[in-house]
Amino acid sequence: MASTIVAFELGGREVEVMVKPMTTLQSALRDQLGFTATKEGCRQGGCGSCTVLVNDEPMLSCLLPVEDVAGQRVTTLESLTPTQGLHPLQQAFLDANAFQCGYCTPGMTMLAQALLDHNPAPDRGDITQALTGNICRCTGYGPIVRAIEVAAQAMHAGEEGQPR
Amino acid sequence: MARLRGTGIAAVNYPTGMNLGGDPSQALIHATTSGSFVVSLSATDLGQGLKTVIGQIAAETLGVEFGEIVIDTADTDTGPHDMGTFASRATHRVGNAVIAAATEARQALLEVAAEELEAAVDDLEGDGHGNLLVKGVPTRSVRIAEIASMAQFKYGRTIAGRGAYMKPKSLVDPETGAMDPDSTEAHACTVAEVEVDTETGVVTVLSIRSAYEVGRQVNPALVQGQIAGGAWMGMSHALYETTAPYYPAVDHSPRDFSEYLMPGPLEMPEIECVVLEMPSSNGPYGVKGIGEMTANSPIPAIANAIYHATGVRFDDLPITPEKILRGLDAKRSGPS
Numbered sequence: 340m341a342s343t344i345v346a347f348e349l350g351g352r353e354v355e356v357m358v359k360p361m362t363t364l365q366s367a368l369r370d371q372l373g374f375t376a377t378k379e380g381c382r383q384g385g386c387g388s389c390t391v392l393v394n395d396e397p398m399l400s401c402l403l404p405v406e407d408v409a410g411q412r413v414t415t416l417e418s419l420t421p422t423q424g425l426h427p428l429q430q431a432f433l434d435a436n437a438f439q440c441g442y443c444t445p446g447m448t449m450l451a452q453a454l455l456d457h458n459p460a461p462d463r464g465d466i467t468q469a470l471t472g473n474i475c476r477c478t479g480y481g482p483i484v485r486a487i488e489v490a491a492q493a494m495h496a497g498e499e500g501q502p503r
Numbered sequence: 504m505a506r507l508r509g510t511g512i513a514a515v516n517y518p519t520g521m522n523l524g525g526d527p528s529q530a531l532i533h534a535t536t537s538g539s540f541v542v543s544l545s546a547t548d549l550g551q552g553l554k555t556v557i558g559q560i561a562a563e564t565l566g567v568e569f570g571e572i573v574i575d576t577a578d579t580d581t582g583p584h585d586m587g588t589f590a591s592r593a594t595h596r597v598g599n600a601v602i603a604a605a606t607e608a609r610q611a612l613l614e615v616a617a618e619e620l621e622a623a624v625d626d627l628e629g630d631g632h633g634n635l636l637v638k639g640v641p642t643r644s645v646r647i648a649e650i651a652s653m654a655q656f657k658y659g660r661t662i663a664g665r666g667a668y669m670k671p672k673s674l675v676d677p678e679t680g681a682m683d684p685d686s687t688e689a690h691a692c693t694v695a696e697v698e699v700d701t702e703t704g705v706v707t708v709l710s711i712r713s714a715y716e717v718g719r720q721v722n723p724a725l726v727q728g729q730i731a732g733g734a735w736m737g738m739s740h741a742l743y744e745t746t747a748p749y750y751p752a753v754d755h756s757p758r759d760f761s762e763y764l765m766p767g768p769l770e771m772p773e774i775e776c777v778v779l780e781m782p783s784s785n786g787p788y789g790v791k792g793i794g795e796m797t798a799n800s801p802i803p804a805i806a807n808a809i810y811h812a813t814g815v816r817f818d819d820l821p822i823t824p825e826k827i828l829r830g831l832d833a834k835r836s837g838p839s
Contacts, residue, residue: 440550
């Protein structure tokens, strides 16, 4: 079948990709747009390492045909990362040593961002429950849960410090 | 039906490295014109942090800052020979090779600096912040980065070092069976607490607490990471991981590793550890290997905790809910 051009918003910029039908968002991000922070783990929706945000909702980009995000707003770790320094989640992951190999980290970070968007003050149970679709084979999850707790507090404090 | 609690304990002595035809590692180090030091290796970082600890060891020995070290583990076709990353050997073997290479490279660096500063090599010292200076004359100093550049453009010299470390092959004494299979041994003891649901057979691990004696810690945060991750893997091995069907029907078996059962975040127990440092005599800066051993003692500790909780001894892994229920049934029906 013929390729089509799909346009969507990626990190605040309009992008276009020419894709065969059923090309995944993950493949378009990594192979065509060079946005390689989004990892390719299982390619079957089982590990969460490819998690991105579509209109602020966490989605598995390995199962998502890129046609489905036409006209939508896609956020990856690249666009979460500030030009200077680190996002509070990235800083908290670094401080808590919430990785060893780091392969799950981009997906964990995006998932955590989605959690904190919905629930700015999650308790430990909320965080643990949110992580159940994302696999980490190195840390035993404890440092990841602690990092998200710390980031939630830091982001909450940051918001309170902002003028209204 | 009840939820039974139990506590189990287990200990491990774990060897660092192995003994086949000898166990060698090699390393090459050279300075670039900008003053970075490239450490070329064929040992790979599997994600456990080898590049970090080798960078620390190289920086310490060269007397330069950690940020100046570039670890290149690119290619086993072109890199210096290494047996590989396994047997908890890499920090020990590669670290020793890197100390040797860094010692030679530092000597080359000092010789160029001595010429530039018109001083004797023995009169030079580093300040730990990227400078070499003449002892007692702090005004006569030079940036290491400048020396690296001058070596190439002014003096036509290399700043480089070669390093090798080998555990020689140890043959078995045919009379006694004695041999020397490893270089050093690390030790650990784990206490696990479990709760066994006698209706479902499900085992919940409540806590895994360990004490480790690992020699000198090059990077304590990475050691903690290894221990927590290893406890998790041990728990997974003890209770979950099998390629055989979890229940009798064969179509319930995993078809590949994506369906291979392992615990998730909801099964997370409390994982705690304390680390004791008793430096080894032959590791770089007293290192011992802490890799595979972290997944070892949690397994028998959990099995022992299940025995303590149920009075049934399970000696076949993983200890699945089905095995628990069959074991409890057999215990109820008494000795046959």
